[in-house]
Amino acid sequence: MKTALTSLLIFAGTLSILQAAAPQPPPHMVFISGGDYKPLYAKESKSRKTQSFFMAVAQVTNGEFLQFVKAHPEWQKSKVRRSLADANYLSNWAGDLELGDKAPGNAPVTYVSWFAAKACCEAQGKRLPTQDEWEFVARADATNQDASTDPAYLRQLLEWYSKPATSALEDVHTGTQNVYGLRGMHGLVWEWVQDFNSTLLVGDSRGDGSLERKLFCGAGALLATDVTNYAAFMRYALRSSLKGAYCVGSLGFRAAQSITPGTPKSPVIAFATVYDLPGEWRGQDNKPATLASLRGKVHVVTMGFTRCQFACPRILSDMQHIEQALGKDAARTGFVFLSIDPQYDTPEQMTATMLERSLSPARWTFLAAPADVVQQSAVALDFKYQLVDGFFAHSNLIAVLDADGRVVLRVEALGADIQPVVDAVRKQLEKH
Numbered sequence: 001m002k003t004a005l006t007s008l009l010i011f012a013g014t015l016s017i018l019q020a021a022a023p024q025p026p027p028h029m030v031f032i033s034g035g036d037y038k039p040l041y042a043k044e045s046k047s048r049k050t051q052s053f054f055m056a057v058a059q060v061t062n063g064e065f066l067q068f069v070k071a072h073p074e075w076q077k078s079k080v081r082r083s084l085a086d087a088n089y090l091s092n093w094a095g096d097l098e099l100g101d102k103a104p105g106n107a108p109v110t111y112v113s114w115f116a117a118k119a120c121c122e123a124q125g126k127r128l129p130t131q132d133e134w135e136f137v138a139r140a141d142a143t144n145q146d147a148s149t150d151p152a153y154l155r156q157l158l159e160w161y162s163k164p165a166t167s168a169l170e171d172v173h174t175g176t177q178n179v180y181g182l183r184g185m186h187g188l189v190w191e192w193v194q195d196f197n198s199t200l201l202v203g204d205s206r207g208d209g210s211l212e213r214k215l216f217c218g219a220g221a222l223l224a225t226d227v228t229n230y231a232a233f234m235r236y237a238l239r240s241s242l243k244g245a246y247c248v249g250s251l252g253f254r255a256a257q258s259i260t261p262g263t264p265k266s267p268v269i270a271f272a273t274v275y276d277l278p279g280e281w282r283g284q285d286n287k288p289a290t291l292a293s294l295r296g297k298v299h300v301v302t303m304g305f306t307r308c309q310f311a312c313p314r315i316l317s318d319m320q321h322i323e324q325a326l327g328k329d330a331a332r333t334g335f336v337f338l339s340i341d342p343q344y345d346t347p348e349q350m351t352a353t354m355l356e357r358s359l360s361p362a363r364w365t366f367l368a369a370p371a372d373v374v375q376q377s378a379v380a381l382d383f384k385y386q387l388v389d390g391f392f393a394h395s396n397l398i399a400v401l402d403a404d405g406r407v408v409l410r411v412e413a414l415g416a417d418i419q420p421v422v423d424a425v426r427k428q429l430e431k432h
Contacts, residue, residue: 023259029054030181037136037146050136054257055129058172058183059191060120062093063105065112068120070097074270075116081270083380085113088247107169108189108252114244114379117192117253128194129256131239135232138185140178148232157231160187186231190238192253197379198386199239244379274380275405279373281338284354284366286347291377291405294365298428299334299401300421303383304394305341306353311396314414316357318398323363325422330363332432333425338377339368340385340392381407400424403432 025031032055036047069075076096077089091111094100103109112120114128121127141147141156148154175184238251271277275295280288300319304312316337323330339345350366353359369377378385385394400409400421409424 023052023054025054026257028058029056029255029257032133032137032180035136037132037139039132039135048132050132052259053129053133054259055133055137055180055182056126056254056256057181058175059108059189059252059254060117061106061172062099062103062109065109065120066097066099066105068123072119072123075119080116081272082245083271083273084115084245086245086247088249089113089116091247092249102168104168104171106171106173108172108184110169110189110249110252111247112192112252113247114192114196114242116247118194121253121255124255126255126257128192128253131193131195131198133256134191134193135235137178137180137182138235140180140182140185142177143179145179154231157186161231161234163187189250189252190235190248192251193239195375196239196242197244197375197382197384199236199384240384243382271380273405274377274401274407277373277377277380279369279376281367281369281373282347284347284350284361289365289367294334294336294401295405296403297334298332298403298425298432299336300425301336301338301381301399301401302397303338303340303378303381303385305339305392306345306349307341307391311394311414315396315398316359318414318416318418320357320359322398322418322421322425325418326425329426329429332429333363335359335364337364337366338374339366340374340378340394342368342370342374382410400428402428 022031022033032053034050034052036049038047069077073079077091077093078096080089088111090103090109092100092102093111094103099105118128139146139148141150141153144150169188172184172188175188176186177183178185242248242251275291277291280290283289300322302312302315302319304315306312319335323333323335326333337350339350345366345368347368350368354361354364354366368374381397381399383395383397385392396412396414398411398416398421399407402408408428409421411421
């Protein structure tokens, strides 16, 4: 009896210590203790580590988003820029500041773009959850933190996902609660994540000439870990189809927050073109620069990383062929490489790559920036990338930007005909 009582007291004491160690979450949020998990993609990869964080109990509601647009009029439906949200933005609202019958105040807000969701979270000192954070907690059912291999749970997810959409969504607080205390992770609406453009979901075709090889660098690392988890496939497939300005009636969001404050993030601002985006970059000459500094000249732009051994060298070769095909017109054209690897792509490394490829600094610019600056630019350029086992898998891109930074042509396949790019550049040069 004494031994049992002692054990009980020790357990109670340990539980008290653990509870005391857990940070107090902000109002309407819960503490999520981080850990390892195996994502759907990356068949041969190690488990990914998720740090502890806070997550909102429920999705942001129409009523809460209404308060946001009241405080930030630039996000009202009649005033938002089309570069930030498409024509469906808040299309179920009755007006700029009127919800109406189709948008109940306590229902999750939908028809909101990634830019709008990001701005709303940041206005509250929060952020969107990362894909890893969202998927980490989405594995949980009512009693287990990881029910991802439970057939009954997976069937329930598919039943939720297959429900036809209704004209009016339910109250966010009616969503099914999981073991963390989060509501509606499944069954109400899909949700934006911070790095939605990191989703690169491909099939099993492994030939060098396959579609995946043409569209994605590192596609071999992106095979699924569990082909039976069709519900997860549906989520990843949705994310892979999204663009930052898309507004969808079944897509909302919830907020997250880091335990310790990080570096200030680049705010979402009303931008007309890529050159309006905020954030400081650093060139191969180690001088600070902004994308606005590119204004006034036609540019051929790509994104990638200098350590890349497959797609990026081929893309740079394609751009060099474009430069050669332009002849004397190349002198009036800029060629830009935006790095997605700021930790490795230092000014010294970018300079070494330029020297190795004999790229003229009079025409070529290599730029690196903090991760959040890079990501917002990538979303604006509809570029996807994902860090897998220390290297990046990414989509392939050569874009022609006019003198104001508008994308006038995109080429996304490796080894594509360069003539359309040359023609697009010359057409823009004729205007100046």
